[in-house]
Amino acid sequence: MNQGILLLIEHRDGVLNRTTFEAMVAAQGIASATGEKLSAVVFGKSVAGIASEVAAKKLEAVYTAEDDKLAEYSCDGYVAAAKQVVEMLSPRFVVLSHTYQVRDFAPKLAARLGRTFVTDCVGYRAEGSDVVFTRQIFQGKINTDVRVAGEPPILASFQAGSYRADKAESGETRAAITPLEINMADVQIRTQAEAKFQEAKQAVDLSQAPLIVAVGRGIKSQENIEIVQKLADAIGAEIAASRPICDNEWLPMDRQIGSSGQTVSPKLYLAIGISGAIQHVVGMKNAQTIVAINKDAEAPIFDIADYGIVGDLFEIVPALTAEINKVKAGE
Amino acid sequence: MNIAVCLKQVPKKDSILRIGADQKWIDERDISYEMSEADAYALEEALRQKEKHGGEVIVVSLGPERVRQSIKEALAKGADRAIHLHDSVFDTAADAAAIARLLAAALRDEKCDLIFTGLQSDDYGFAQVGLILAEEMGLPSATIVMEVQPEDGAVRVKRELESGWFQWVRLPMPALLTIQSGINQLRYATLKGIMAAKKKEIREVKAADAGLTADDLKPTQVIERAYLPEKTKSTEFIEGKPADAAAKLVEKLRFDARVL
Numbered sequence: 001m002n003q004g005i006l007l008l009i010e011h012r013d014g015v016l017n018r019t020t021f022e023a024m025v026a027a028q029g030i031a032s033a034t035g036e037k038l039s040a041v042v043f044g045k046s047v048a049g050i051a052s053e054v055a056a057k058k059l060e061a062v063y064t065a066e067d068d069k070l071a072e073y074s075c076d077g078y079v080a081a082a083k084q085v086v087e088m089l090s091p092r093f094v095v096l097s098h099t100y101q102v103r104d105f106a107p108k109l110a111a112r113l114g115r116t117f118v119t120d121c122v123g124y125r126a127e128g129s130d131v132v133f134t135r136q137i138f139q140g141k142i143n144t145d146v147r148v149a150g151e152p153p154i155l156a157s158f159q160a161g162s163y164r165a166d167k168a169e170s171g172e173t174r175a176a177i178t179p180l181e182i183n184m185a186d187v188q189i190r191t192q193a194e195a196k197f198q199e200a201k202q203a204v205d206l207s208q209a210p211l212i213v214a215v216g217r218g219i220k221s222q223e224n225i226e227i228v229q230k231l232a233d234a235i236g237a238e239i240a241a242s243r244p245i246c247d248n249e250w251l252p253m254d255r256q257i258g259s260s261g262q263t264v265s266p267k268l269y270l271a272i273g274i275s276g277a278i279q280h281v282v283g284m285k286n287a288q289t290i291v292a293i294n295k296d297a298e299a300p301i302f303d304i305a306d307y308g309i310v311g312d313l314f315e316i317v318p319a320l321t322a323e324i325n326k327v328k329a330g331e
Numbered sequence: 332m333n334i335a336v337c338l339k340q341v342p343k344k345d346s347i348l349r350i351g352a353d354q355k356w357i358d359e360r361d362i363s364y365e366m367s368e369a370d371a372y373a374l375e376e377a378l379r380q381k382e383k384h385g386g387e388v389i390v391v392s393l394g395p396e397r398v399r400q401s402i403k404e405a406l407a408k409g410a411d412r413a414i415h416l417h418d419s420v421f422d423t424a425a426d427a428a429a430i431a432r433l434l435a436a437a438l439r440d441e442k443c444d445l446i447f448t449g450l451q452s453d454d455y456g457f458a459q460v461g462l463i464l465a466e467e468m469g470l471p472s473a474t475i476v477m478e479v480q481p482e483d484g485a486v487r488v489k490r491e492l493e494s495g496w497f498q499w500v501r502l503p504m505p506a507l508l509t510i511q512s513g514i515n516q517l518r519y520a521t522l523k524g525i526m527a528a529k530k531k532e533i534r535e536v537k538a539a540d541a542g543l544t545a546d547d548l549k550p551t552q553v554i555e556r557a558y559l560p561e562k563t564k565s566t567e568f569i570e571g572k573p574a575d576a577a578a579k580l581v582e583k584l585r586f587d588a589r590v591l
Binding site: 260 | 462493574578
């Protein structure tokens with residue numbers, strides 16, 4: 001019989017991924033709501049430091065699964081190792097953070113286990129010993145409560161920012177660290193990875209900008225970016241963008257906010273023609289004050305906005321620029 | 332080099348979405364559809380690879396009759412032929428594993444060097460179908476791909492990691508790649524392409540052809556309820572003519588929020 005909850009720990013170059021603690025908050029909550037015990041597992045090579053850091057948290061046990069073939073992340077290596085560990089421990093739930101790395105191997109892991117994987121959850125609800133997961137569809141426009149009909153273990157990943165990492169509970173005593181024996185001899189790693197790099201043109205650090213004016217798909221064409229630039233200049237703000245704008249090369253990549261771009265928390269974030277897809281929102285939702293200007297009153301950006309104007313950005317943005325310039329002239 | 336591209340048709344990006352009467356999905360009346368964005372980029376990448384290295388581009392799509400419109404668009408843009416998984420039995424295939432199983436059944440006899448999917452769809456956003464398909468077919472995979480360079484018997488791809496980091500990964504072919512939006516610039520179909528598409532093959536695959544029954548496709552995840560997200564903040568909506576709204580907003584930002 002499957003018992004307990006297993007949290008998969010993510011780390012890179014000896015550093016724990018912050019979102020691991022966010023997923024831990026969800027996992028600790030599910031554990032206490034269902035009466036299941038929560039353990040964590042760390043994959044890699046020489047992971048004693050990581051395991052020790054994790055063991056300070058409120059966990060029943062910390063497991064390590066080490067092998068030369070896990071020294072560098074690979075989909076083949078992680079799927080093979082995680083499958084063995086999950087089968088050894090037979091938990092009811094396997095909890096992960098919905099990172100790019102998890103997206104690269106966990107669906108294959110679920111398929112190889114023949115189990116279901118509820119991805120990118122933003123919440124959960126316990127019903128007795130059952131868990132109903134909340135995940136967003138249509139890029140955050142609609143929430144769904146998802147019930148799992150399949151056999152345990154059930155895999156679930158939580159979206160970055162759904163829980164606060166600093167809410168992860170520490171344990172009264174340190175969790176024992178237990179190495180697991182995995183057999184990787186026959187595992188073939190089919191991918192060869194080269195060194196990680198950042199694009200050299202990453203010149204702008206938007207994370208330090210106190211004021212940001214960001215533009216999205218609603219701007220329609222590259223020529224129209226100018227009206228947003230004028231507003232940014234009037235306010236003294238940095239200009240930024242959602243992914244489609246940078247994909248179209250209307251603004252350089254280093255202006256991109258969101259999961260694949262920069263994460264910012266300015267005093268003011270003015271979102272113009274940005275619908276608020278989750279991939280964008282995770283990069284800016286911690287801004288102190290969020291203003292959204294959008295023609296669609298139902299756009300999810302309004303769910304997190306402090307101030308909203310529903311209307312035509314081509315009328316409102318120039319009016320806003322004129323107003324700012326008027327105020328500045330009067331000072 | 333032969334490339335299969337899995338295409339999904341989804342409600343148009345600017346659709347106003349309402350919850351359906353059963354509160355389990357959206358109200359699909361009055362919705363228009365288009366190719367899911369990342370899939371459109373996957374198709375474009377396949378066409379570019381074909382133009383450089385030769386071979387064939389096959390598109391495969393699952394869905395009702397309306398999906399033909401996206402299939403035809405792909406053929407008009409330059410895909411050589413298409414497979415349409417079209418059977419009312421498939422309507423129950425609503426989770427990633429069932430969808431992947433169907434795609435695998437359609438592609439199993441094709442001699443593909445590469446299979447492309449978008450990194451996730453714009454509707455469900457599972458971000459799983461590609462990888463489960465790879466697992467079903469025993470293929471190595473790479474996700475969130477931003478550049479594709481075929482080499483002798485292998486493919487070198489630039490993967491996007493988080494926060495502006497990238498990594499090149501080499502994998503043997505055949506392989507499955509999930510393509511990130513923005514990998515290239517999308518093309519429009521030309522009139523010539525639209526005319527040529529009329530002669531291209533669209534092969535229909537039914538449940539019996541795929542060797543799958545409704546039981547095999549039973550979803551393991553069921554949407555119990557669909558609803559609009561609760562607001563995490565109470566938004567103060569500012570109304571009025573543009574100039575008035577602008578003046579009110581600036582005042583709020585200066586004196587209430589004190590951020591200007």
